[in-house]
Amino acid sequence: MILKLNKIHKQYPSADNTEAVKVLENLNLEIHQKETVAIIGQSGCGKSTLLSLIAGLDSPTTGEVILDGQSLQTMNEETLAKYRSKQIGIVFQRFHLMPHLTALENVSLPLELSRQRNSQQQAAQTLETMGLGHRKNHFPHQLSGGECQRVAIARALVIKPALLLADEPTGNLDEKTGEKLSDILFDMVESISMTLLLVTHNHSLAHRCQRKLQLRDGSLHETMD
Numbered sequence: 001m002i003l004k005l006n007k008i009h010k011q012y013p014s015a016d017n018t019e020a021v022k023v024l025e026n027l028n029l030e031i032h033q034k035e036t037v038a039i040i041g042q043s044g045c046g047k048s049t050l051l052s053l054i055a056g057l058d059s060p061t062t063g064e065v066i067l068d069g070q071s072l073q074t075m076n077e078e079t080l081a082k083y084r085s086k087q088i089g090i091v092f093q094r095f096h097l098m099p100h101l102t103a104l105e106n107v108s109l110p111l112e113l114s115r116q117r118n119s120q121q122q123a124a125q126t127l128e129t130m131g132l133g134h135r136k137n138h139f140p141h142q143l144s145g146g147e148c149q150r151v152a153i154a155r156a157l158v159i160k161p162a163l164l165l166a167d168e169p170t171g172n173l174d175e176k177t178g179e180k181l182s183d184i185l186f187d188m189v190e191s192i193s194m195t196l197l198l199v200t201h202n203h204s205l206a207h208r209c210q211r212k213l214q215l216r217d218g219s220l221h222e223t224m225d
């Protein structure tokens with residue numbers, strides 16, 4: 001799998017419809033299979049925006065997101081949905097768990113949507129890996145912030161995605177739980193040749209990635225920080 005971002009510009013209309021908010025400007029990126037990349041940058045610089053473009057949840061104002069030679073901008077909704085459900089795991093900054101579904105049901109949902117067998121068992125196993133075997137039947141409002149975060153990660157990983165996009169995956173976790181989680185992520189990179197693109201303020205997590213990129217003034221810059 002090769003992901004390429006070609007001359008991406010992204011702007012949002014301003015709240016009062018005057019001047020547009022320019023977020024990404026002439027951003028380029030190329031990521032190869034099994035690469036691990038950390039994106040860092042100040043609050044509001046456009047990190048979550050960038051992930052949503054790569055996930056095909058939003059479109060760039062101009063420029064292209066190209067996966068294995070095919071531009072997401074040329075795909076119809078159906079193809080795009082297939083791409084997301086089969087190839088991409090997304091951990092949202094605000095989790096987006098389904099409030100009326102239990103932890104187990106949240107994690108098994110992507111498997112059920114793609115009609116896979118044994119979805120409950122696979123979901124249970126993934127939750128177990130996340131240290132949440134004892135919380136399977138809890139609803140999101142009965143879980144702590146860090147537990148919700150781990151359910152969200154389990155839901156992204158259960159489909160064994162070719163590409164995992166993770167927005168602050170350790171944001172709500174203590175150091176020890178955060179490290180355990182990094183071990184799980186990097187094990188998956190090895191075992192299923194997963195490509196990992198994460199946004200993080202966690203230095204030790206960023207350091208474990210092969211590349212560190214800073215998002216600044218709308219584009220990405222290699223950094224050693």
Ligand SMILES: Nc1ncnc2c1ncn2[C@@H]1O[C@H](COP(=O)(O)OP(=O)(O)OP(=O)(O)O)[C@@H](O)[C@H]1O
Pocket residue numbers: 012013014021023041042043044045046047048049050093
């Ligand atoms: N739907 C939207 N409409 C208008 N402006 C938006 C929209 N989404 C984001 N923005 C603006 O775009 C900028 C980038 O937002 P984004 O969420 O990508 O930042 P971020 O780098 O993820 O920040 P943080 O580290 O705080 O999560 C912000 O200034 C934000 O206010």
Ligand SMILES: [Mg+2]
Pocket residue numbers: 047048049093167
């Ligand atoms: Mg963000």
